[in-house]
Amino acid sequence: MSATTQGRKAKVPHQLGLHAVGREATGRDRRPAVEHWLLAAADDVTRARREWQEYGVTLLRCGRSFDAVRVPRLLVEAAAGTADRARLGRYIRAALLGGPAFLDAAEYDLYCLVPPATSTEWRVPGTECLGKDAHLSVPHLGVAGAPRSSWLSEPVDADAVCVRPAVAQLVVFGRFRARTQGGG
Structure with missing residues (x-):
């Protein structure tokens, strides 16, 4: 299905290259494939699995499977027009075109992979942007809600990451909304 504009065909997001980038796993294979991809960034896979089970988070090294952009939560909430976690999650999934992002419970920032x-x-x-040799506390898949770090938009496939222009646009829009609403 394609969108039309005044009788002309308009390009839909996937035709413009605007979608999360990665290999697609299917059905039952998806979660283990995504976990495997994330754990490729662990210094010690056994310890990382144990920390995910015990604490719901583990330290992963950026620069291997992914880098991570830290976006202040106030900018994210300004862009979304809400601090409500459910509405924020829906907005982030749409704004980042399904790319993976989570809220850090300690710093209250959004991290986009x-x-x-x-x-x-x-x-x-x-x-x-956290890159090579930086470590990031990453929640386990399925961890949701405060008070711990949790995904607003879980990785949907192995190697699926956010489209950089979508992250940049989220930040620019958040700054615009914060300024026009008197918050910055």
């Missing part, structure tokens, strides 16, 4: 090496070229003010 992006392609490895993004940190070498990321220049979006008000954010930080």
